[in-house]
């Protein structure tokens with residue numbers, strides 16, 4: 496695996512690069528967007544030539560966030576779309592196969608519905624692939640050989656990790672209000688000691704109707720709603736989902752110093768990420784992929 500996977504800042508300047516044309520160049524574009532304060536917790540990586548952002552997790556766990564760079568999809572889906580369920584992008588399957596082969600694991604990708612169900616990766620894989628599910632736990636022994644892959648285009652990719660297992664969660668606004676983070680913590684075998692938040696829509700771009708803003712304020716406090724006069728655009732309000740997930744982390748015993756948020760807005764960085772809000776329904780999905788074991 497070490498030959499196909501590496502995480503290194505050297506990817507930015509590797510003159511002996513044998514990756515597909517442009518892969519290292521595009522990787523350096525991602526690197527340029529990472530704020531210095533997040534670099535202790537995230538690193539630029541390559542999965543067989545596809546640039547990814549790796550979350551630094553305790554062994555044996557590994558997790559990466561894909562971008563829209565490096566794959567075979569074309570047009571609105573260019574280039575590393577992982578959504579094969581829509582049936583709109585014939586290259587999505589090849590992109591997924593690329594990921595699966597790069598890490599030597601079978602991908603398990605649930606049918607995400609903005610619901611609250613969280614279950615084990617092997618348990619989900621044994622059932623119907625159409626079953627709604629918005630979070631998968633991963634245990635090195637119980638889920639051996641499997642890798643949960645959840646898809647995103649603005650919603651928050653959330654990883655909870657503990658000593659024995661981790662959970663990958665689809666955190667949209669409905670899920671955050673409904674308590675999916677809390678459900679995921681309950682579904683894990685070990686108490687989560689840390690949280691990772693991947694590329695997702697930021698408070699800069701997440702506008703909602705007043706009723707949604709009020710519901711968020713009631714659930715997570717006034718601080719998650721930008722209530723200053725200059726922040727209110729007519730009937731539209733801004734909700735800070737990153738602050739909301741911080742609050743959710745506190746509810747499950749994770750201190751804010753153990754919440755590692757990449758703080759890269761998908762709607763602001765459309766050259767790197769798919770954004771449903773910014774691009775509409777005809778867009779692709781990036782992934783959050785986790786697995787256990789393998790060479791570090």
Ligand SMILES: [Zn+2]
Nearest residue numbers: 699700760763
């Ligand atoms: Zn933004």
